[in-house]
Amino acid sequence: MKNQLKAMFTKAEFYMLTQYKVGKIYDMMMGETLQVYMYWCNMVWNRLSIPRRRFISWLVVQHRSQTTEKLARIGVSSSLACVICDQGDEIHKHLFSECPYIKISLLETKSWFGITVATQSLNRLIVWIDRSKKSKFRKNVWHANIYAFVYSVWRCKNDSYWQDLITRPHFLTDNCKRVVKERIRVVLPTIMAR
Ligand SMILES: [Zn+2]
DSSP: OHHHHHOOOHHHHHHHSSSSSHHHHHHHHHHHHHHHHHHHHTTTTTTTSSSHHHHHHHHHHHHSSOHHHHHHHSSSOOOOOTTTTSSSSHHHIIIIOOOOOHHHHHHHHHHHHHHOOOOOOOOHHHHHHHHSSSSSHHHHHHHHHHHHHHHHHHHHHHHHHHHOOOOOOOHHHHHHHHHHHHHHHHHHHHHHHH
16 A cells, blocks of 8 residues: 555655545545556557566556565565665666656657656556547557566666666667567558458
């Protein structure tokens, strides 16, 4: 529950809620969670993203992938700190939304793909894309972009943890563009041929 609240609100936003009811907060959380679950049920066949990227993204939106903070809690890591920036505990929200290093790439990636919503939350991005009035193809491209981004961050974090290698943010962005463009090039002809 605490982690889900952290994923929905920043500390400042939470303190700005002058009054709240537990039931209302629960409805908000379930509303967003249900929307994301429904989205995944519908989008499991998005062929513009390969299964490996979809799987990692699915773990990440559920906060089930391994972070340094989790590893520290079970005694595998000696530190909770983000292995990329070393400026905060490496929880999911930090790693995929708030890490200053990753933020640069997320902003660049969103801008390049024409995703105009300001949010940095992965769940909110997914819901926003799903609700947008764009074509199904455009939505699939955007979702594929989000999966590519999450997968790139996950690899960047592992490279840093295991090999002391930090990938430049611009490289993460370029990688997202490249894998999505390549996937469209491979998949689009088979879709058009139907
Ligand atoms: Zn960080």
